[in-house]
């Protein structure tokens with residue numbers, strides 16, 4: 001098959017045009033005048049055949065168009081390039097890049113989803129049925145044949161999900177599904193651009209996807225250029241890095257880039273701030289032998305777990321292991337939350353607490369919420385953060401103290417309160433969602449992939465703020481596949497619960513206070 005063909009990774013045969021070549025050019029957003037500030041100035045970038053490049057953003061003050069997305073947009077033919085007449089992709093030999101350059105972005109919501117609310121809880125009720133459009137149907141509609149679908153799905157470890165409705169896939173499973181969609185589309189891509197492809201993937205799946213991308217790239221079918229955050233580990237097959245920072249770009253060898261890397265922002269912030277020890281009071285969450293099943297699919301199996309006030313938990317598990325399902329029981333978003341006899345929240349059976357009350361008492365951010373949020377030009381950062389008081393997307397006039405608190409949180413996190421949400425970078429948007437989860441100082445906060453799309457400077461600021469803000473009274477469930485990004489560590493009595501095969505085990509790697 002075309003996508004499994006392999007070839008030795010060799011230097012470019014003489015005479016083959018470079019994949020990318022831009023010499024002394026400035027890149028402008030479409031529609032920007034000649035006098036406006038370029039998104040990237042003085043770009044000098046050549047990608048020779050046989051090289052593997054990552055575009056890495058290292059912005060201290062990210063601008064909506066000046067970072068890695070400007071480079072990806074350039075390769076997609078969406079930017080104006082000056083001097084005019086430069087063809088940034090000579091290897092296409094004049095072929096229309098809109099046909100053969102595909103991109104998959106994971107830190108932003110596709111524009112086609114518009115400004116309305118997308119009900120992410122529908123996935124919990126999605127059923128296998130004759131009418132449901134399955135993952136396989138969606139791929140077939142793109143022109144893929146079953147043999148290709150089966151091979152690629154097996155390689156990406158999503159084969160047993162092909163007959164599920166696409167909406168039922170977990171966050172990490174959806175990421176792999178989107179890569180499959182891009183690869184199996186007709187016409188096949190010659191260049192595939194992936195923006196943060198490894199975020200949201202568990203440590204087991206990351207090498208699986210990375211290895212697939214490596215073998216595709218080495219066989220030129222398609223070539224891959226990926227954009228990463230500065231704090232992400234660099235796949236070992238990447239040979240060169242384009243560092244983009246504050247509207248300027250610099251090329252370095254991957255080995256030099258790795259050698260210059262320092263500790264993660266969370267590690268730095270943890271080192272500089274003291275430990276916060278949790279308090280001991282009656283549990284705020286108790287699960288006793290809780291089960292969740294979809295027909296024959298047993299997602300959670302006899303899960304028993306207790307969260308005490310102030311405890312900091314890292315909920316771990318591979319993609320599809322049931323982390324989102326488990327947290328949706330706590331927030332009441334899952335239909336089976338209401339009927340589950342073993343679920344106790346705030347010292348009461350879950351069915352005795354109305355779901356809107358849960359939404360007020362539990363702060364929550366997740367990729368599903370990020371995708372669901374209605375984005376309208378008239379909605380400001382302050383509007384968005386203040387919906388954290390109710391925990392749903394209701395807009396009502398705010399009291400003076402609420403407004404002051406929203407402003408305080410926005411300022412502390414470097415956000416401009418009156419900026420429209422549609423003008424936010426992915427990192428600013430993730431920061432605003434995190435602020436929303438925390439603004440009402442809830443007793444329990446669930447931070448699921450909270451740093452998705454943030455630059456390392458934003459991660460560093462968010463880490464410090466979370467550690468200062470979330471004192472001994474607030475319990476936190478942290479979900480993130482990058483262990484080094486967890487704002488709390490051993491010194492904070494961080495506790496670990498791991499889901500595997502539907503079962504939960506508590507792994508106390510360090511001596512706990514209890």
Ligand SMILES: Nc1ncnc2c1ncn2[C@@H]1O[C@H](COP(=O)(O)OP(=O)(O)OP(=O)(O)O)[C@@H](O)[C@H]1O
Pocket residue numbers: 123124125126127128161164168169170171172173174200202294297299317318319320321322323324325326
């Ligand atoms: N309606 C449904 N029908 C069948 N299976 C479902 C349905 N909804 C979810 N699942 C399955 O339940 C499993 C758990 O999904 P969940 O989103 O909880 O995983 P996760 O651990 O949060 O994954 P990730 O790390 O990718 O976010 C997945 O394998 C998913 O495909």
